[in-house]
Amino acid sequence: MVTKTVDFSARAVEALHNARLRGSFRDAMDDLIRKRLDHFRDETLFRELSGEGAAIRARALSRLPELLEQLERKLVSNGITVHWAEDAAQANETVLKIIRAHDSRRVIKGKSMVTEEIGLNDFLETRNVEVLESDLGEYILQLLDERPSHIVMPAIHKTKAQIAELFARKFPEIPYTEDVDTLTATARRVLRDAFRSTRIGISGVNFMVAETGTLCLVENEGNGRMCTTIPDVHIAVTGIEKVVEKLADVPPLLALLTRSATGQPITTYFNMISSPRREGEKDGPKEVHLVLVDNGRSDIFANPDFQETLRCIRCGACINHCPVYTRIGGHSYGTTYPGPIGTVFAPLQDGLKERGELLSASTLCNACTEVCPVRIPLAGLINRLRAEYAAPRGNVKDAGSGRSWKEAMAWKLWSAVYARPRLYQRLLNWGLKHRDRLPRELAPWSDSRAMPVIAEKSLHQLVREKSEADQ
């Protein structure tokens, strides 16, 4: 679930004044940046790998409808049930129907950003289905009733002391401790009981392989494996864009994903699920369902200017390297996906009217583009969306909704003056002459900046004088 962006600026300002929060994000991002760099010091190597990653994802997208059909055929013949959902409501209803068919009132979940996007937890809880998050970070946030602030490290904004205090409150039988091993052991104990006794597990998916009908999950903790192995039923929920052509496409993407996300050469577990429990097997879910969620993706796909957004493999490298994210944190965005990828994805998904303000959350420094393992030109796309926001043309939802007539007039005037050298010269001379009387402040720009002092002579004049003196 996401909050509306109306208060994006207010939230960002509040976050900027929270020194502890800024410290948490700064330290965490610096650490993630360093760890990633350890793998990609060799720039040529990264260029080669990211080229391969981009090529694989682009090839998959170029055949998206047929690959989805092939995937469905394969999954069905492997014994996995496939469901399609056009939007969040359909996806949620589909999951609920499966839960009800099993007469169940409780589910246990592995980490999944798509279920966050469709608001599955709230939906199920209002319908009397208890939802238990099992990723350690997500579990902590669920106890706190908070949302993830990062797509890979959801509880990155929480300090050890805050978590210790939370556990002491929730589990009064355990003495207060800030020892991470003890805190982890407490969560392990509680969640193991739940894995054992819950009949339905829900997970996300990192890659789907059309060739073999395989769902791939990347994780370190083992909760993803628990959710997809121990309960009777496994429901996987994911976006339609996650499909790749063949199994051989997986290793390069996996290598890029884990190195870009957390600087690990590989995660502890790479879990490849191709069917429910087979005849004679003694464990594994007896039913596996895949819910393929569109929720705006086919519209992004249909927009040639933004289709490449769908290459994203959700590593979070753009987020980790974003100077704006590092300062305002994940919650300010009010979106499921924060940082540069969210700044592109949210306006495309929800429209510019609702999300256009987010486009200011970028310095266009291009760090996101440089580190993207599948070469999505994020900064370029943000810039392009800014143009869409201001100009009433193009094919993004609510294009032009950020247009202000004052701003439009100002730019019109500016371009008119710039196109007429004589007029420009005359105005410039006038400005230089009266430079002491020009406004000293230009809010909001000057609120946090010192206004530059205007020089006595224009650059033109200076150059002319210099070249005359040289002759």
Add this chain to the structure above:
Amino acid sequence: MSTARENILARLRAAETQAPTFDAEPQPPPEWGMREKRLRFIERMEAVRAEVIETSADDLATVLASWLASREVRSLLHDPGSRWAEMLHQAIADGAELPELIAFNREIELWKRSLFDNVDAALTTTLGGIAETGSLMLWPSADEPRSMSLVPPIHIAVLEEKQLYATFAEALEQQQWAEAMPSNALLISGPSKSADIERTLAYGVHGPKELLVLLLRDEDEEAS
């Protein structure tokens, strides 16, 4: 929901697709010899706090017995049909001190609580290892179910050195995985871990707290 399917596919089909080209070719796997693969594998595994013991098929039972004793393991889940099981049973017959050997001989529903609460360790085979990342490849089966490498707090995996591949891509290709995938295939690279609390690494979050790899040296290679 079939209309949802048709609508989504119709929208996707109506869209123009571009297949931009990128300047990269798939990387050829590095040409590492056996020694190099072994050293890299061990280095990577130890970096994520897994333990690797190099031994031979002949010494496996003895090595395992003393390691298990040091951990005070009282019960070991194993596949009684495997080659290693035979050696373990022989070792017991010869008087070796080994924990109680348990078999996964019934469906999980029939003994979930006991599997979760009473099994100290599990021994599994592997399909091989990956040197580049320090990973084990497992194809769980009816004899070695998926939860053996997941539920008990200690996972012990037997890896034959001649099954070490340089990269995952190389293993997929040479073992022809795409021909017939099992219900579940796994790469396991260390014990379960998390850094979700202030980025402090903690081991044994949900899966095994300890991973021991018994790396069986390739005797043919040593002789040559």
